[in-house]
Amino acid sequence: MFELFTRLADWLVYDLLSLSPETKLGDALHFFVEDVSKIYVLLVVMIYLIALARASLNVERVRDYLAGRRRGIGYLLGSGFGAITPFCSCSSIPVFLGFTSAGIPVGITMAFLLTSPLINEVAVLLLMSLLGWKFTLLYVAVGMLVGILGGLLLDRIHAERWLQSFARKALERGQQVGTIGRVSQPATLSLTERHRFAKGETGEIFGRVWKWVIIGVGLGAALHGFVPDGWIQTHLGDGQWWSVPAAVGLGIPLYSNATGVIPVMESLIVNGLPVGTTLAFCMSTVAASFPEFILLKQVMQWRLLATLFVLLLTAFTLVGWIFNLLTPFI
Amino acid sequence: MKQIKVLGSGCSKCIKTAEIIAKVAADSGVEVAVIKETDPEAIMNYGVMSTPAVVIDEQLVHAGSIPTQDAIRGWLA
Numbered sequence: 001m002f003e004l005f006t007r008l009a010d011w012l013v014y015d016l017l018s019l020s021p022e023t024k025l026g027d028a029l030h031f032f033v034e035d036v037s038k039i040y041v042l043l044v045v046m047i048y049l050i051a052l053a054r055a056s057l058n059v060e061r062v063r064d065y066l067a068g069r070r071r072g073i074g075y076l077l078g079s080g081f082g083a084i085t086p087f088c089s090c091s092s093i094p095v096f097l098g099f100t101s102a103g104i105p106v107g108i109t110m111a112f113l114l115t116s117p118l119i120n121e122v123a124v125l126l127l128m129s130l131l132g133w134k135f136t137l138l139y140v141a142v143g144m145l146v147g148i149l150g151g152l153l154l155d156r157i158h159a160e161r162w163l164q165s166f167a168r169k170a171l172e173r174g175q176q177v178g179t180i181g182r183v184s185q186p187a188t189l190s191l192t193e194r195h196r197f198a199k200g201e202t203g204e205i206f207g208r209v210w211k212w213v214i215i216g217v218g219l220g221a222a223l224h225g226f227v228p229d230g231w232i233q234t235h236l237g238d239g240q241w242w243s244v245p246a247a248v249g250l251g252i253p254l255y256s257n258a259t260g261v262i263p264v265m266e267s268l269i270v271n272g273l274p275v276g277t278t279l280a281f282c283m284s285t286v287a288a289s290f291p292e293f294i295l296l297k298q299v300m301q302w303r304l305l306a307t308l309f310v311l312l313l314t315a316f317t318l319v320g321w322i323f324n325l326l327t328p329f330i
Numbered sequence: 331m332k333q334i335k336v337l338g339s340g341c342s343k344c345i346k347t348a349e350i351i352a353k354v355a356a357d358s359g360v361e362v363a364v365i366k367e368t369d370p371e372a373i374m375n376y377g378v379m380s381t382p383a384v385v386i387d388e389q390l391v392h393a394g395s396i397p398t399q400d401a402i403r404g405w406l407a
Contacts, residue, residue: 058394059379091381093339093370098379166371295339298370 002038002129009034028225035130035217035263040210042125047205050121051198055189057085059095062112067102067174071155078108079147082115083140086201092116092292096299100167103174106160111151114312117287118143122209123258130266135275142279142323146287146315153311162304212260220267233272244280244320248313251284261285275327280320288312331361332406333388337373338381340366347382347396354402362406 009030013019019026062081066074092113099109119140127136160171189197236243261282268278293305300308334351338344348364355362367373367385376385380394384405391405 063379091339091379094337094373094379094381097370097374098377101374101377166374170374 005034005038005041008037024225028221031224032217032221035220036213038129039126039213039217039263042129043122043206043209043213044202046125047121048198048202051086051201052194054084054086055194055197059085059091059098063099063102063104066099066104066108066112069108071105071108074105074108075111075148075151076144078104078111078151079115079144082112082147083119083144084121085112085116086120093295093298096296097167097170100163100299101170101174103171103177105155106163106171107151107153107155109151110154110159110308111147114150114287115144115147117258118146118283120258122205123262126259126262130262131269138275138323139279142319143283146283146312146319150308150311150315154308157307159304159307162301162307164299164301167299209257209259212257213263216256216260216263220263223264223267223271227271230272232268236277237272237274241321243274243277244324245317247277247281247320248284248288248316251281251316252288252290252313254285255289255291256285258282258286274324276320276323276325279323280316283316283319284313288316331363332386334362334364335367335385336364337367337376337378337383337385337393339370339373340368341381343396344368344382347384350396350399351384351402354399355406358403358406360406 012033013026013030014021017029019029021027021030062085066078066081069077096109096113099112100106124136124140127139160168163171265278265282268281269275288309293309296305296308332355334355336344336348336351338347344366348366351362352364355364373381373383376383376390378390378393382396383393384391384397386405392401
């Protein structure tokens with residue numbers, strides 16, 4: 001099914017621009033055209049279909065659903081909803097406060113918020129088309145695990161102590177009041193309404209991510225065409241232990257959403273960078289970004305922010321090491 | 331005069347929402363005062379989780395997206 005895009009790239013790069021597949025430029029450009037066209041078509045079709053299916057899911061319903069859950073299952077649900085619920089990262093503060101004032105423990109809220117940037121429908125689609133379903137499953141499992149364990153740990157250390165005082169008070173009020181009787185009715189939507197929602201979502205998400213695809217694939221193509229074959233393999237291919245924390249560190253100042261980083265992942269893996277190191281780099285790029293952390297300062301004290309940051313960096317490093325160790329066996 | 335608050339963390343959608351409301355109000359000759367509310371505590375107290383949201387005379391009328399011009403005309407009527 002994806003051959004179409006290979007042929008499009010053949011025609012455009014080799015015939016129309018008459019570049020030779022033997023040259024670096026031809027090779028890189030072919031890779032770029034093939035991937036970008038494939039990703040664009042996939043995105044438009046799949047975002048529409050997925051939006052159609054989840055038109056009635058929103059953060060308000062998730063909150064009502066999570067409120068009053070037992071903790072154990074709460075982390076799993078929080079992380080799962082984080083993966084599938086659409087919401088813009090500019091809403092993370094209101095979402096955090098909405099969950100908190102409904103009495104949902106900080107750990108469950110953070111399981112939701114940590115998983116959210118790591119896993120979303122666009123990321124899963126890109127992974128499937130570029131790296132195959134096995135890797136996609138692995139990525140989703142790891143992403144959710146980071147969210148679940150992160151949340152668990154935050155509650156274990158009583159992170160709510162370090163919320164800003166108004167948020168802590170809202171949490172206490174929410175836990176006393178309870179949330180019985182506030183469960184919102186699931187909206188029943190007609191097909192026309194679903195279509196309208198899905199059309200809007202497709203336009204909005206595509207409008208937001210198309211440039212990231214260009215940047216990501218462009219970087220991937222540059223790696224593909226211009227980093228000498230075998231360079232990564234020779235220098236980083238054995239999963240040297242220090243390469244993982246180095247990759248995490250490198251990911252911090254870099255900021256991209258999952259859409260931009262996945263095409264880069266593909267290139268890195270194809271060029272011989274071990275899976276664990278790649279995952280560590282990409283998760284750090286996506287989930288640990290200074291601008292987002294500064295936003296969280298509005299609801300968290302420095303102590304909690306610092307804890308969260310260290311927690312994430314440790315988690316990504318561990319993910320990297322564990323996967324590099326396991327790779328020979330899977 | 332109607333007091334209109336646009337709730338949101340100052341993202342581009344919130345700014346657009348405030349602009350559209352001001353424009354529709356001017357077009358239909360309704361006098362309004364549009365304020366952008368960015369304080370997270372205030373937003374929480376309106377019970378809003380999806381921004382941009384719109385509050386008119388302390389009444390929450392909309393949340394989660396840039397409102398349509400038709401909707402705005404309805405509120406101002």
